[in-house]
Amino acid sequence: MAWLCNMKRMKRAGDISADVRRNLACPAAFLLAAILFCGVSCGRKKEDEPPAKPRVEETSKDRITVTMVFDPPRVRIDRDLLMTLRIAAPSEMDVEMPSLSDRLTGFQIAGVMDSGRRSSEGTSVQERRVLLTPLVSGEYRIAPLPIVYTDRSRTPPMSGWFPTRPVLLDPVAPAGGKSPGDIEETLSPFRIPPSGRTIALWLLALAAAAAAAWIIHRAIVKIRRAIRLRRMSPKSRALFELDELLAENLVEKGRVKDFYLRLTMIVRRYIERAHGIRAPEQTTEEFLAAAGGNPRFKPAVLERLKAFLEAADLVKFAAHKPTPQTVANSVATAREYIESDAADNPQGGA
Structure with missing residues (x-):
């Protein structure tokens, strides 16, 4: 009997719980429907919102x-x-x-x-x-x-x-973005290595610039040297050119012919500047003939110039190989003639 009474009580409790669940289900369903309706209405309102007036x-x-x-x-x-x-x-x-x-x-x-x-x-x-x-x-x-x-x-x-x-x-900022005034650069600079062609062009440009700089430097040196030589007297210029020739050591390098060619040209250019005779453009015979009619050239001086120029012609045109002593005598003859001629003709040669 007690067992049967307990079963009846449990049945009544289950009936009561079912009724409670049915009563609570209605408000919950109503609340959910209200939320969904509100969301749809709000979204439709936002979509149907008219555009801003111009x-x-x-x-x-x-x-x-x-x-x-x-x-x-x-x-x-x-x-x-x-x-x-x-x-x-x-x-x-x-x-x-x-x-x-x-x-x-x-x-x-x-x-x-x-x-x-x-x-x-x-x-x-x-x-x-x-x-x-x-x-x-x-x-x-x-x-x-x-x-x-x-x-x-x-x-x-x-x-x-x-x-x-x-x-x-x-x-106004675009959807999900920033306004134009607030746009900031966020990417860091990325270095792109130059291509092989670009490097080759750079090297070529550097080589061309170096060559141009060297040419300009050489031109400036030559211009300065030419200005310096023009300001010198015939004697000072001839002795300066003689010292430059000796500093090149052409004889020691086996270039004896070039040495004698420049040595005679130094003397010939001195005569042209000091006496007005176009000695650089004349042969030895033509020069001696022109100098023989000039009172500034004494017979003794002409003999020394003749011996000097003919010895040089042997080296230049006959492939004669002079001894070191002969070379030294030729240099001494050229220097002595320039200095003595400038002393005898101070207006022209000094």
Whole structure:
């Protein structure tokens, strides 16, 4: 009997729990439905939200009304902006449509379309649509536009102009992004190694620059040397050239013929500068014949010059190999002649 009573109590408790669950299920279902309806309604409201109205800026003066319409009213870096410029004026007034070439900051003109001039009830209206592409900039601005007009109702016609007000447009960040003014560079510089062709061109350019520098240096040295030699007297120049020749050690290098050729040219150029005889261009015979008729050349001097030049001709043209003593005597003869001739003719040779 006790067992049967317990079973009846448990059955009643189960019935009561089922009733409780049924009573709680209704409010929970109602609450869930309300949440879903609210979410759908809010989302539909956001989707059905009308777009922002275009921004309108208007300037009026002397019966002329200039209207600028910007759609959308704020700048988005990910879409173009349409600017409509409308000018309304009396039919007897001619108004020029202003240019935007240097009036934009932060924009680039993507397209222009003019709708032409239309008149109605004594009012002339002209309109221009400009498609502007925003650039990454800290400011988006339309500078004042000069409105130039001519009033033909007056005699004579009167011309004038007035500016529109500047327009500053606010930027708006694209979905999930930053506004144009807040865009920052996050990538660090990446070095791209030069190609082999680029390196070769660099080396070629460096070689060309080095060659040009060397040529310029040599030219400067030669010019300075030429200026220095021109300022010297015939004697000083001849002795300077003789010292330069000896410093090159041509005889020790086996270039005896070149040594004698330059040695005789030093003496011949000295004679040309000191006495006006074109000795460098004459043969030994022609020079001796010309010098024999010049009173400045004494017979003893001519004999020494003849022996000096003929000994040099043997080396230059007959492949004669002089001894070191002969070479030293030739140098001494050239030096002694230059110094003694300059002493005897101080006006020409010194």
